[in-house]
Amino acid sequence: MEKIFFQELLNSTIEGILIVKDGFIEEINIAMLNILNYDKKEDVIGKLATGILIPNTKKKYLEYNSETYEEISLVSKDAQIIPAIIKIKDLKIKENRYKLVFIQNLTELKKKEMLLLEQSRMAAMGEMISMIAHQWRQPLASIAAATSNLKFRINLERYEKEVFSKKLSDIDKYLQYMSTTIDDFRNFFKSKKEKELVSLDEVVENSLEMIEKAFENNNIKIKNNRVKLPKIYTFKNELLQVILNIFNNSKDAFKEQKQEEEFIVTINYKDTQLYQSIEICDNAGGIKEEIINKIFNPYFSTKDKKNGTGLGLYMCKIILEKHCSGQISVRNENRGACFKIKIFK
Known part of the structure; x- marks a missing residue:
């Protein structure tokens, strides 16, 4: 029951979310699958997070909705580079430590900027x-x-x-x-x-x-x-x-x-x-x-x-x-x- 509620909670957000443990993706929500253009969670879960998230050579930060995010790039299923912002929170469940990664797609924002x-x-x-x-x-x-x-x-x-x-x-x-x-x-x-x-x-x-x-x-x-x-x-x-x-x-x-x-x-x-x-x-x-x-x-x-x-x-x-x-x-x-x-x- 708790797992089903947790899944529904993840999928209710408009932000993409990854849950990472020891550098590997443990969970992903539907919004993140859509951003990356994947059909199934199984195509992503178990992979290294660095295979999807590409940090900038120089750290850049952006104010968005009164929050400070780091700018990164994402690699989609079809190898397209997607501009995004990321925020990471530490998460502890029982004895396990995770990274909760919030991601916002900036593609439309970048178009408006241009x-x-x-x-x-x-x-x-x-x-x-x-x-x-x-x-x-x-x-x-x-x-x-x-x-x-x-x-x-x-x-x-x-x-x-x-x-x-x-x-x-x-x-x-x-x-x-x-x-x-x-x-x-x-x-x-x-x-x-x-x-x-x-x-x-x-x-x-x-x-x-x-x-x-x-x-x-x-x-x-x-x-x-x-x-x-x-x-x-x-x-x-x-x-x-x-x-x-x-x-x-x-x-x-x-x-x-x-x-x-x-x-x-x-x-x-x-x-x-x-x-x-x-x-x-x-x-x-x-x-x-x-x-x-x-x-x-x-x-x-x-x-x-x-x-x-x-x-x-x-x-x-x-x-x-x-x-x-x-x-x-x-x-x-x-x-x-x-x-x-x-x-x-």
């Missing part, structure tokens, strides 16, 4: 188009001025070779600059998923090249206390997206301030045995203390609905934690907000 990431990248694309407009406005105006000058001279039949050569050379220079700008932004949107050996200070420099015109147009000064950092393996484009998002947040925060003092964004770097860090600070008034702990939550935005999706900083957190072995934090300091990005080695 959709959010794509939505975030689309929002970033809008920002990029705006930045291209800023980058191109001046060279286009210069090209227009040069061509008008040449047309004027043609109408007057003044064909000075040196003047024409100089104007055409200037036009070529402006076109080369515009072409380089397009290459920079095109590289940002490449769906490259391999880690690259990059220097974090170079990634910051790349992002500054993309946003400098927008900063100039908003009278924002950049103080880049650049330190040459050793190169590390990480996802460059994802990290670039995070840094650009923080810069854009500073730019938007400055727009809401009256310029009573110089607008400044300061960038500092640090290299330790465990991690490298980038700290981006502004003097745009900071973040209200009552909301500072919420800004990395999904769909939470300090901007109005027209200008904010509430996904930017949330996706920064997801990108750093899930893809770049990093983390992000924020604090108020010196009449502004300071964002700190850590990438662990």
Whole structure:
């Protein structure tokens, strides 16, 4: 009777459950069989638990329903890799000691996460188009001025070779600059998923090249206390997206301030045995203390609905934690907000 009740109790949960003794699977519930795509308990009971549960090379943890779980991978019957979270409890029945393993399938959650990431990248694309407009406005105006000058001279039949050569050379220079700008932004949107050996200070420099015109147009000064950092393996484009998002947040925060003092964004770097860090600070008034702990939550935005999706900083957190072995934090300091990005080695 007790055994039947115990079986019904195990099978009533939506979580997958394994009972493990001395490393071998003693019992499994129906939810876990469905996750692993097995038909019968007998196909699993008696096998080593490590044949099904694959821990990550680096331990990762996830908050889920106010509980902390470790992220792992599962191997299904058809050898598919399934993302999951796991929590283990010690269990003693009479004189026997067991491990009670609770498992939650993350497949659907990961799909939603990828959709959010794509939505975030689309929002970033809008920002990029705006930045291209800023980058191109001046060279286009210069090209227009040069061509008008040449047309004027043609109408007057003044064909000075040196003047024409100089104007055409200037036009070529402006076109080369515009072409380089397009290459920079095109590289940002490449769906490259391999880690690259990059220097974090170079990634910051790349992002500054993309946003400098927008900063100039908003009278924002950049103080880049650049330190040459050793190169590390990480996802460059994802990290670039995070840094650009923080810069854009500073730019938007400055727009809401009256310029009573110089607008400044300061960038500092640090290299330790465990991690490298980038700290981006502004003097745009900071973040209200009552909301500072919420800004990395999904769909939470300090901007109005027209200008904010509430996904930017949330996706920064997801990108750093899930893809770049990093983390992000924020604090108020010196009449502004300071964002700190850590990438662990």
